[in-house]
Every structure is written in structure tokens, then in C-alpha cells.
Amino acid sequence: MIDYKTNINTGLKQIDSYFKSAFSVDCVIFGFDGKDLKVLLVKCLDENYLGQTALIGDLVDPKEDLDEAAYRILKNRTGLSNVYLEQVKAFGRVNRHPTGRVITVAYYSLINIEQYKENSASYNNQASWVNVQEVGELAFDHNGILEASRDSLKNKVLTHPVGFNLLSEKFTLTELQNLYEAILDKPLDKRNFRKKMISMNVLVDLEEMQKDVAHRPARLYSFDEKRYEQLLQSRNFNFDS
């Protein structure tokens, strides 16, 4: 009934015909420009999808952990290390890649666009930020990967305040609210949002104001990582409104 020779957990000799596949990692790199959620995309040079837009990805080196590969790709493309990175899931349709059998593992990461601009100056890699609402048809199965990543991010942000990774160190509550609205793709009530955020106890009031804005300047906050780590241990956040 079961062909034990092909069963990798119960024991097998290396069966050459199985070791002819490759893995890739695709990174959905999210950024935020103060108004819209953006994703970093590149032009595809693969002959089957020539000129189409694609996610940033690469083959995983045989001597490289999956997570390592994701960090390497991010570092290569953005110049940034220590970025927020989360695995989404694996995509493995047989014909998803024309070159051969390639299973890809999707990751999303959250980076600060300003920091990217500073660091990536030396990397002329022709990547560009596209509003997630305006992403057209992508190469391969990348539209599906992007959708799954957006969903994953939505769920994450409802329980963990990871959105801070997309903002500058100092930010206003309105910027934060705009970010949540962009991620959750729905409007939020200003007063309720502020109450909830402040009651979470992860914001540090910097007692500092915006400057040179053509309206009443807003108070600046930063994110208290230590406080957040403590909260993670005690119990879950819940950010729903």
C-alpha cells in the first residue's frame, strides 16, 4: 500500500529522481509613504515573463537555511539588515515556474521607505515602490503570493503592533492611524484609535512637536520595544476596531 522506499521520514536511500528540484524565496517587501501601503517590485528578465513586474526573489543556495536566504535577499536588495521578516507559506504548484520545478517560500518584511532610500542609493537595482492597491498583473503566481502576504500582515497587525517597522523612529498618531487604515484597508475612528493605542502602553510620548507643518503641529511618539516584549509574554494584544 505504502511504498516505503520513497518515504523520506521512515527511511530512504537517496533517490536521484527526487533531487532535481529547486527552492526559491520570494520577499514581499512592504513600505509606507505616509498614505499608502507600498510593495517593492522589480522588472522580470525571465524570457517567459519578459518585462513583467515581479516580486523580489532568488533561489535558495544549497548550503543556506531558508530564513538566511530571505535575509540575504533583503540585504542585497535594500542594503538593510535586522529587518522585520515573517514567513507566509510555501507555494508549490507544479507549473508555477517555467524553468523547472521550483517551490517558493514567501516571506513578507516591513521596512522604512526613507531608510531604504538612504541605503539603496549604491544599489541601482531598478526596484520600485508600487501602491498595493494599484499592483497590476505580476509574473508567475506572484499576485497570489502578494495577496496571501497582505492577509497575513492584516492578521498580524490585529494582534501585534508590528506596524512600527514601517514608520520612522518618531511618528505622529495620525501617521500611525493612516498606516493601520492602509494595512487593514478600512477607515478607523480617530478617537477610538488613539484611546486604544495609548492604552496599549507601547508608545513613548517624546514631548516633542512636529515642525514646519502648515497646520497645528502634532505630538511625536516612538515605540517602546521593551514594553512590547513584556506584553507579548503576558498576554495577547487585541487590535480590532
Add this chain to the structure above:
Amino acid sequence: MIDYKTNINTGLKQIDSYFKSAFSVDCVIFGFDGKDLKVLLVKCLDENYLGQTALIGDLVDPKEDLDEAAYRILKNRTGLSNVYLEQVKAFGRVNRHPTGRVITVAYYSLINIEQYKENSASYNNQASWVNVQEVGELAFDHNGILEASRDSLKNKVLTHPVGFNLLSEKFTLTELQNLYEAILDKPLDKRNFRKKMISMNVLVDLEEMQKDVAHRPARLYSFDEKRYEQLLQSRNFNFDS
């Protein structure tokens, strides 16, 4: 800076050295015996982990989608089709498998133990049900995979009543509560549990009673899948208590 020749999304010729890996699927098959959450495990025949206990898994055929492979493995091992199946994530540490570079994609599935027993009689595959609380050291990185799957199931069950897949068609509210307690690994309040479950509107009161029990017989219910599908579309459940 970036080696475009090795970049699979922007275009590449097949690079043989990358196409020497394999994928496997590992299935965390959960069952419920009325009291404890169980997982179906097998004895490992791999020489590196000889005699150790392991999850059920297999290599993915080069001509087979990932999901297909998971369904095939389940069918082979349990005789069951149309089971509830959910991808967890990919595990890709370089040395996780001694035979070669093997990335594995974990799935968990929820099946009914009674149904399994009926169907698997002809498959003498020496699999056995182990209480998840009592699982010892497993082969490969399977303890990590099991943990990730339990977490994933916990989260799922808080928002979607998928637990029904583990029960018989007819069940009592106490059985259902025991199941939730086993999955969430904490006690729940009887009255609050019943109120909440009933208010979800996914239970059908069969107007039928338990028989041959040495105490007051309990009312039997079944799960209303159509109602559930409707609810999924409208908005999310929330099962937290």
C-alpha cells in the same frame, strides 16, 4: 551587487547546481478520543533515526502539486479523502535531513479517529495515536513541526469552528467542550461555552439523545456546514473565552 544570473524571478537559465534538492510534505494528523488531542505517528526506518518516532511524511513527486502530495499521503496512510487540511509553513534548515537538502512543508489535518479505524484496517502501517501532551523526542525537526502545527490549530479554532472535523457526525456539547479544552490547552466555563457555541448558529439540534450511558443522557448535535459557509462570508467568528 546582485548576481542576476542566479535570480530566478528576474530571469535565469537552469543552473544545475540548484536543481539538486528535494521537497517533502509532513502531515501532522490530529485526532480526538473524547478526552485528549492525539497525533498519528510512525516508527522511523531512516538509519539516522532508526526506531525513533516521526511524523507521517513523504517526498513530493516532481509532477505533483504540494497540496496534492499532502492529500495523497493522507489517503495512503488513513484511507480517507476529503479531509480537512491546512498548510502550516515550510521548514528549511540546511541539515534538517541527513540524506540531502530537503525542505519540508508542514500540513496539519483533522480527522475522526473512529473513521480512521474503520478505513485503515486494510492498511497495516503501524501508525499509532499519541496524546500530544505525551509526545517524546521525535526524529528530524519534527518536534518543532508539531509545535508549530499545534499553535496554528489553536489560532484557527479561535476564529473558525473547524474542530467539528475531529468529532463524529453526532456529538454532545460536552464532547465539543472537551475538544476545545484539549486544543486550547486550558479549561473553559461550561455555561459560557454553551451560550457562545449556540449563539454561533452552526449547531443543529438533532432532537436526539445519547443512549446507554450511566447518567442523564445528553442532547446530540451536528454541525451545519452551510450555515458556516454563510458566516465565513459575512464576518469572522470569535471564539476566545
Add this chain to the structure above:
DNA sequence: TCAAAAGTGTTACATATACACCCATGT
């Protein structure tokens, strides 16, 4: 003085939690 965004409280409603006793059956 105008435009533009910042900032602020209260009330109604819904949901979650805590909690203890009587009931029906088989032995």
C-alpha cells in the same frame, strides 16, 4: 481670516466573565 490637521469625552451597546444548583439516568 482661512485652510488644514490636531486633539479631546461621553454615552449606548455588546460581549465576556464569574459563579452554583437541580436534573435524569443506570447501577
Add this chain to the structure above:
DNA sequence: ACATGGGTGTATATGTAACACTTTTGA
């Protein structure tokens, strides 16, 4: 009669949702 699990309601606390006006700045 007793042991076993089945079944039920209420009060309180907490969280969520809805809602509009005044303030501060630069132009």
C-alpha cells in the same frame, strides 16, 4: 440511594462603537 455527568440564568465588568467641536499653526 448514590454516583455520574447534563443542563440552566443572572449580575457585573469590560470593551467596542458612534459621534462633533475647539485648537493651533502657516500661508
